[in-house]
Amino acid sequence: MKIKELTEENTRVYRDLIPPELLCDIKREYCRGLVGEDERSGAMTAAVFWELKNSEDTDIATTAEILWFYAAGAKDGTDMLNALEEEAEYDEVSRFFFEFPKLSEAEREALSQAGYSVGSSESRDICVTVEELESLKLTKKRVPDYIQPISEITARQFKAGIMTSVFHGKYGILEDLPYLPMSRFDPDISCCIQTDDKVTGLMLIHESEEGPFRVELLFAQQPDANINLLYMICHAIRTASEMLTPGDMVLLRRHNKATAQLIKKLFPDKKGIPALRGEKKISV
Secondary structure, three states, X not given: OEEEEOOOOOHHHHOXXXXXXXXXXXXXXXXEEEEEEOOOOOOEEEEEEEEEEOOOOOOOOOEEEEEEEEEOOHHHHHHHHHHHHHHHHHHOOOEEEEXXXXXXXXXXXXXXXXXXXXXXXXXXXXXXXXXHHHOOHHHHOOOOOOEEEHHHOOHHHHHHHHHHHHHOXXXXXXXXXXXXXXXXXXXXXXXXXXXXXXXXXXXXXXXXXXXXEEEEEEEEOOOOHHHHHHHHHHHHHHHHHHHOOOOOEEEEEOOOHHHHHHHHHHOOOOOOOEEEEEEEEOOO
16 A cells, blocks of 8 residues: 555545545644555555644643544554554554544454554534524524624634733644634634733634534623623624524534533534544554
């Protein structure tokens, strides 16, 4: 098997084989990909795509989340995972982890042979419809004028707001938040808090290439952070109900304790779909 690095330049070759969202994300700061091809036919036999976590925090060990894994056969899959470890040595990755909705028999065997644990669990993601969001009682709140869509602010104000969020240690689910352009986020459903022409809070929503809308950052500065978070959620829901259909899906990720508590409060009966999760720790 011939292994190649996935780059912006060669993504078009794999556009029918690799999920489109990943092909778009390969240009992101901490996203990486490898593709394995049969040396005779050139057909793709294995691939892996991952994102580095905590790579710039000297106080926390660098980890990598495997976002996608494909293996036509167990041996090719194991070879690809070994290549992943070699590639990640430069970044001093101490742990690989993943959450997948499903795995083929070959992929599961490859992960096991490469030393990964694999077990069933509930997904960290909660998927809700626009109609379910509209049914929340908080949508009846009056949203103050200082909550505005990000289409109403400048790129400079947006960047300053992002840096305020990062200063407070709030990256949402985006490790590379400071590097991402304003154009990544829906300009009307995404919103912000403006205080004296400064952005002191952000709710950023991204529409993935595969359909669902995903809340990627929810941040508000003190004082009154909690009520302002609710105002931004209310604004986003009202705008989404005007622009989207009732059945459109929104993904909410329980990526830390605070978001898990908020989502449980909003949707106490919602559960994540069954998922397969696993990890492998590396001596660095």
